[in-house]
Structure formats: structure tokens, C-alpha cells
Amino acid sequence: MPTDSDTTVAELRKIIADFVAERDWSQFHSPKNVSMALAIEAAELMEHFQWLTTEDSRKLPSDPKKLADVGEELADVIGYSFALANELGIDVSNAIRSKMVKNVKKYPADEFRGRYSRENDNQLG
Amino acid sequence: MPTDSDTTVAELRKIIADFVAERDWSQFHSPKNVSMALAIEAAELMEHFQWLTTEDSRKLPSDPKKLADVGEELADVIGYSFALANELGIDVSNAIRSKMVKNVKKYPADEFRGRYSRENDNQLG
Amino acid sequence: MPTDSDTTVAELRKIIADFVAERDWSQFHSPKNVSMALAIEAAELMEHFQWLTTEDSRKLPSDPKKLADVGEELADVIGYSFALANELGIDVSNAIRSKMVKNVKKYPADEFRGRYSRENDNQLG
Amino acid sequence: MPTDSDTTVAELRKIIADFVAERDWSQFHSPKNVSMALAIEAAELMEHFQWLTTEDSRKLPSDPKKLADVGEELADVIGYSFALANELGIDVSNAIRSKMVKNVKKYPADEFRGRYSRENDNQLG
Numbered sequence: 439m440p441t442d443s444d445t446t447v448a449e450l451r452k453i454i455a456d457f458v459a460e461r462d463w464s465q466f467h468s469p470k471n472v473s474m475a476l477a478i479e480a481a482e483l484m485e486h487f488q489w490l491t492t493e494d495s496r497k498l499p500s501d502p503k504k505l506a507d508v509g510e511e512l513a514d515v516i517g518y519s520f521a522l523a524n525e526l527g528i529d530v531s532n533a534i535r536s537k538m539v540k541n542v543k544k545y546p547a548d549e550f551r552g553r554y555s556r557e558n559d560n561q562l563g
Numbered sequence: 564m565p566t567d568s569d570t571t572v573a574e575l576r577k578i579i580a581d582f583v584a585e586r587d588w589s590q591f592h593s594p595k596n597v598s599m600a601l602a603i604e605a606a607e608l609m610e611h612f613q614w615l616t617t618e619d620s621r622k623l624p625s626d627p628k629k630l631a632d633v634g635e636e637l638a639d640v641i642g643y644s645f646a647l648a649n650e651l652g653i654d655v656s657n658a659i660r661s662k663m664v665k666n667v668k669k670y671p672a673d674e675f676r677g678r679y680s681r682e683n684d685n686q687l688g
Numbered sequence: 689m690p691t692d693s694d695t696t697v698a699e700l701r702k703i704i705a706d707f708v709a710e711r712d713w714s715q716f717h718s719p720k721n722v723s724m725a726l727a728i729e730a731a732e733l734m735e736h737f738q739w740l741t742t743e744d745s746r747k748l749p750s751d752p753k754k755l756a757d758v759g760e761e762l763a764d765v766i767g768y769s770f771a772l773a774n775e776l777g778i779d780v781s782n783a784i785r786s787k788m789v790k791n792v793k794k795y796p797a798d799e800f801r802g803r804y805s806r807e808n809d810n811q812l813g
Numbered sequence: 814m815p816t817d818s819d820t821t822v823a824e825l826r827k828i829i830a831d832f833v834a835e836r837d838w839s840q841f842h843s844p845k846n847v848s849m850a851l852a853i854e855a856a857e858l859m860e861h862f863q864w865l866t867t868e869d870s871r872k873l874p875s876d877p878k879k880l881a882d883v884g885e886e887l888a889d890v891i892g893y894s895f896a897l898a899n900e901l902g903i904d905v906s907n908a909i910r911s912k913m914v915k916n917v918k919k920y921p922a923d924e925f926r927g928r929y930s931r932e933n934d935n936q937l938g
Contacts, residue, residue: 442572445656451567453663460672466679466739469633470612470620473605474738476640477852480598480605481731483647487595488724489716489929492866495595499651508594509653513662515601516644516655519637522608526624528634530641531570537638538578547585554591554864591864599863602727606856613849614804614841617741679739692822695906701817703913710922716929719883720862720870723855726890730848730855733897737845745845749901758844759903763912765851766894766905769887772858776874778884780891781820787888788828797835804841 447520447530454520467525476518483511572645572655579645592650601643608636697770697780704770719775726768733761822895822905829895842900851893858886 458464486508487495499505523530549556583589611633612620624630648655674681708714736758737745749755773780799806833839861883862870874880898905924931 439657439660441654442576442656445572447567447570447572447575450572450656450659453659457663457666461670461675461679462677463675463679465677468617468620469623470615470617471739473609473612473620474734474849477602477605477609478731478735478738480602480640481728484598484602484724485728487598488728489721490595491868492593492595495593495598496650498594505651505653508651509658510662510665512644512647512653512655513658515605516641517659517662519641519644522637525621526630526633528630528637529566530637531567531575532564533634533638534575534578534642535564537635537642538582540635541582545586550586550588552587552590554586554588596864599724599859603856603860603863606853609849610853613853614846616743689907689910691904692826692906695822697817697820697822697825700822700906700909703909707913707916711920711925711929712927713925713929715927718867718870719873720865720867723859723862723870727852727855727859730852730890734848734852737848740845742843742845745843745848746900748844755901755903758901759908760912760915762894762897762903762905763908765855766891767909767912769891769894772887775871776880776883778880778887779816780887781817781825782814783884783888784825784828784892785814787885787892788832790885791832795836800836800838802837802840804836804838 450516451520451524451530454517455524458521458524464525467521469522469525472518472522472525476515476522479511479514479518483508483515486511575641576645576649576655579642580649583646583649589650592646594647594650597643597647597650601640601647604636604639604643608633608640611636700766701770701774701780704767705774708771708774714775717771717775719772722768722772722775726765726772729761729764729768733758733765736761825891826895826899826905829892830899833896833899839900842896844897844900847893847897847900851890851897854886854889854893858883858890861886 458467486498486504490498498508520530522528523533583592611623611629615623623633645655647653648658708717736748736754740748748758770780772778773783833842861873861879865873873883895905897903898908
């Protein structure tokens, strides 16, 4: 199976687009609805880490069953992210590159090394 | 700027990984914390569609300023998704392909064409 | 059974506090964890409305089974809200009254009648 | 100002209902929209705990400014919970009491004392 190194974003987006088209589901995929679906999947992903300490959450990869479960939830989150990009006509690579240019300016490496905020900001946000 | 057609998933993941490494932020990026950040960004994305009707949400691309804002939020969501994949060592392409094989079986195209559920399931979930 | 008219907030908070104390669960109920649990329950509540149009979501009370399901999810959300108030020592009535005084100033009734924003704000937020 | 001990749930619900009615906002308050608003506020609440360790999150009450900020977010969450109860005609006290009876059966105190799951369940969920 191809991996992230030999898979373009467009290829993954097409898998989602085909799945939606074959079921004629675009009618349900208003951006509002897809944004809800995405938030719901993000919550299901978070559920796996809910009662763990921050440190224990780092050990999850040592349990293959749990890692596979989390991988499925992450696939749902990214799948809906691509579904939303498909509906809205957003180029994901462009959006990420542009945002990261902003983040590099907002969080200069020298100033934020080892600290995630001047006070309490969300670092990638 | 390269687009989704000539950008691999690994390239985008590396942009995120480098950003985190240059700031020594992996110490904050426990999977628990990143899953929270991801859910928070998903909520910020959803906020753009909160008071719109489902139909009006489809018209968002006609407003370039709003589309750009939504693109930034989507970049945050996918950025944190990749940050989580980086921390856990999950291959995103593999996870999505595997999950979509399951979804194709769970939602046969002939049975689910034009209906998102037998009763009320989440279609990509 | 007593109703909202003859139940104080303190009585409901005590039901939650007793439940937690009898299981010695305060050790898991760090504010961070409870805030995650609350967000997860809010997503489960939202799931019931995910694929409905805004208008169809108003008809939910006509289906007693669905209304009962939504009532359970709402109980979870408010239950965790009270659990968080218990952990942090926040008086809920005071917090709501204070916030609503702010909201009344922020959203003057004459200016916002029939419109939820000057542009696109979250009205109760 | 009255506190949780001398405030009924109905009194708080009426504060929210009056606020909505005076602005003629029920038109925007479809259950779908309110469920989204609730999830968004839950995420904003969670944001305060995002980068803290579980243990450090317990110390938040020692910072009056942060405690006040969290109190405002909690007021938003409960405010929207009551707005949803108002739209759907759900008695909150009844819903919580009924759900907690279920939870007491699902999580017998003797079996779950000091452990939140047989394996990995959400305890109040």
C-alpha cells in the first residue's frame, strides 16, 4: 500500500470525493453539516485520551489495538476535512503553507523556543 | 506555489514537524494535548457556519474574505491532525485508505444512494 | 418528581458531587479532564442534529424517543458542567447572572432585535 | 446576589428565555444551531486547560482572573444548555435525575470505586 511519501493530497481527496459521489451524498454535505461532522469526529478522537494524564497519552503507540482505533478516528477527522475542502474548493496544501508562513511570523522560533506562549496562546492556532 | 496535485502528505507533515521541532514544542505535544487543540480548532471552523442555514452555508465560497478565513481554520485542523500523526507515528494515507475500505462495506453504494442512513447513522463515521 | 420550578441548582450539583464522591472519582476529575468530557458530551448532543436542516431540527420534540435521547445527552452536558463547577468552586447562578448582565449590554435589545449580529458575532457568546 | 442554594433552575432558564425573547432570537435558535453554539462554547472552555498538565489544571482557582474567565465560559455553556432545553421543552432537573439513576446502575459504587472503567469507558457518559 502506498504511504504518505508517495501519496499526494489530491489522491486522498479523490478517494473521499468518489465515495461521496457514488452515494449522491453531496446533498447532505453542506459546509455547515460537514463542519459539524468534523467536530464530532474530533471529539471521538479526543475521547481516547480523556482520562489519561498527558504523560500516559504518549504511551498509546505501545498498544497496537488502541493505536489502530485512534488511527481510524484520525482518518475520519482528515476525511471530513477533505470533504469540506472538496465542497468549498479549497486547496489544502496552499492553505496549510500559507497558514504556516503566518505562524512562523507569529511565533518566532527564538522567542518561543521551549515556551508555547508569551502568556497563554494556542501555538498553532 | 505547489498545489494538492503535486504535494505529498509527507511534505505537509514535514512542514508541521519542522515548525514544532524548531520551537522545541514536542514537550507540549502530548497526544492528549494535541487532540484537545484539534477539537478546539474544529469548533472554530464550525463557528463560521453556526448561524447559517444549511443552504446558505453552500454560498460561502462566493465571499472571498470568508472563504479565506475558513481556509485558515481548515489549515489549523489539518495541521494539528498531522501533528498528532507525527507524535503517534501514524501513516495518514494508510489510515484513510483502510478506513474508506471499511466505509465502502458499511455503506454499500446501492443501498445508501441518496440516503445517509438506514436510520440515523453518521455516514463517514 | 420535582421539576425545574422547585429544584435549586445546589440540589442538582449535590447529586453530581455525591455520585463522584461515592466512587472516589475526584482523582480523575481534574478541570482539564472534565472540560474534555464536557466537550465530548456536547459533540454527542450535536450528533442528533448533524444531518437535519435547521428547520427539521425544530420538529425533534414530536418524536418522543428522540427527545428522550437528546434529553439524556443534555443531562450529560449539564452534569459535567456542574462537576466542573464543583471542582473549581464556581457558583453557577452567580456566573450566569453576571454573564447575562454583560450580554445585555453587549447586545442591546433595540439594536439586535431580529438580527444576531452587527456582522457575524456569536450572540450568547 | 442569590446563590445556587436559593436559585431554582427555572429562574435561570427564565433569564435566558427573556434575553432571547427580547431580541426575537428564537428564529435563530433552532435546536441544530443551539447545539453547535453549545459545542463551540465547550471548546472555548476547554481552551483554558489545553496546554496544562492534568495536575496543574487543578491549581487554576488560585488565579482569580483565570477563574473568572473560566466562570464566564462555563456560564456560556450552561446558558446555551438552558436555551436548548427552552427550545425543546425539556425539564433539566428531571433529565439529570433520570440520567443519574441510570449512571448509578451502570457504575455501581463498589465496583467502580477508584477506577473509572472496567476497561476504558466515559464515567458519566
